[in-house]
Amino acid sequence: MAIIVDKVQKRKDIALASKEIFFQNGINDLTIAQIAKTAGVGKGTIYEYFKNKEDIVFEIVNILIQERNIEVEKELAKVTTTKEKIKLFSRFFYSPEDAEIRQLYKEVISIILANPNSEMIAFQSDCISGYFQWFELLIEEGIQNGELREDAKEFSRGLFALSEGIFIKSQVTHIYDDVELEIHRFIDALFNLLEVK
Amino acid sequence: MAIIVDKVQKRKDIALASKEIFFQNGINDLTIAQIAKTAGVGKGTIYEYFKNKEDIVFEIVNILIQERNIEVEKELAKVTTTKEKIKLFSRFFYSPEDAEIRQLYKEVISIILANPNSEMIAFQSDCISGYFQWFELLIEEGIQNGELREDAKEFSRGLFALSEGIFIKSQVTHIYDDVELEIHRFIDALFNLLEVK
C-alpha cells in the first residue's frame, strides 16, 4: 500500500474550488484546466475523483442542496398555514439568498435536457423526490386539519411543477419577469378556492 | 455584380438538411462539418447564412413551429369548451405527432438556459407570446360565456406555465412519467372548481 487519501473529502475539495470559479466567472470559464489549477492538482487527478465535467457540477449541487435543506427545515418551523408552507417551498425559484444554487440548478437542467442519461436522471430524481413527498404531505395535512377541501390533493403534483414552469419561462422569455409575484398570484387564487371558509 | 442567390431560401435549405441529421442521430452528431456535408456546401458557407450553430437550431424550430401553428388552428375549430381548448394547447408536451418538435424544443431550452443572451430570449419570447395571448383570451372568453367563474382569469398565467413545468420535470426526473395524465389531472381538478354549475 501507499498513500491513502480521503477520497470523499478530496472530491469535496475539488468541487468547492470549482464552485468558486463557477460563481465568479460562470460556466463558460469552468474548464477542467481551470478547476485543476484552482484546486492545486493536475488535470488527470480530477478524473480520479470525477467521472466527467458534469459529475463535478452535480457534486456542487449536492453540497449546496444539503446546506439549503438545513435552512429550509428552520424556516418551516416558523410558518403555520399550508399556504405559507407551500409558498416557502417556492422561494427557491426567486429568493436572493438562493441565487447561487438557482444558477447552478439552471445549469443542471440544461445539461440533462441536452444530454439525458439514466445516471443524471436518477441523481435529479433523488434530489427532487424528497421535496415532492414533503409537498404531498403538506397538502394531506392541510386536508386532515380541516384547513383545505378534500379535493385539494388533486393539485399537489401539479402545484409542485408550477413553480418550475414559471421559473423556466422566466429564464427563457421576458414574459414572466417577476417570478415571486407570478407564483404567489396563482397560489393565492388557488387557495382561495381550496381553503375551507 | 455576380450570382445572386435567394438567401432566405438557402438558409431554409441548410436548416432542412440539419433537421434530417438532428432527427436521425440527435444533437451530438449535428456538427457543422456534418451539416455542411449533408447540405452539400462548404463549412464556411454555413456561416454566410447562420451566425453560429445555435442559430441553425432556431431556424429549424421556426420552420416547424410555423407548420405546427397551421395544424393547431385546424384542431381548435373542432373543440368547443374552454377546458378542451386549454387541453388542446397542452398537447404539445405529450402528443406523439409533436415528438420531433418537442425534441428540438428541449434543445432550445437547454441552449438558452446554458447561455442566455438577449437575442435568443427575444426569439423565444416571440414564439411563446403568441400562444400566451391566445391562452389568456380563451379564459377571458370562457368567463364572458358564463362558462367560468369570474376569478378564473387569475389562473391563466400560471396555467400557461404549468404544462411546461410538468414537461421539464418529466424530462429531468422519472417522477412525472405520464405527462398527459398529470396535466389533465390538474386541469380537470381546477376546472371542476372554476366551471359554473
Next chain:
DNA sequence: TTAAAATGACTGACCGTCGGTCAATTAAAA
C-alpha cells in the same frame, strides 16, 4: 464585340479551445 474589372458566393485548410487519456513519476508503506 470583347476582355478587364468588380463582386458576391463559396471553400476547406487552419486555428484555438477543451474534455478526456495515459505513460511516466513520486513517495509512502511493507
Next chain:
DNA sequence: TTTTAATTGACCGACGGTCAGTCATTTTAA
C-alpha cells in the same frame, strides 16, 4: 528494496469558428 496508490501534464481528437484565396458571373469601358 519492492510494491502500489496517487499524481501529473504532455498529448490527443473533436469541434466550432475564421479567413485568405478561388471561382463564376455580371458590369463596364475600350
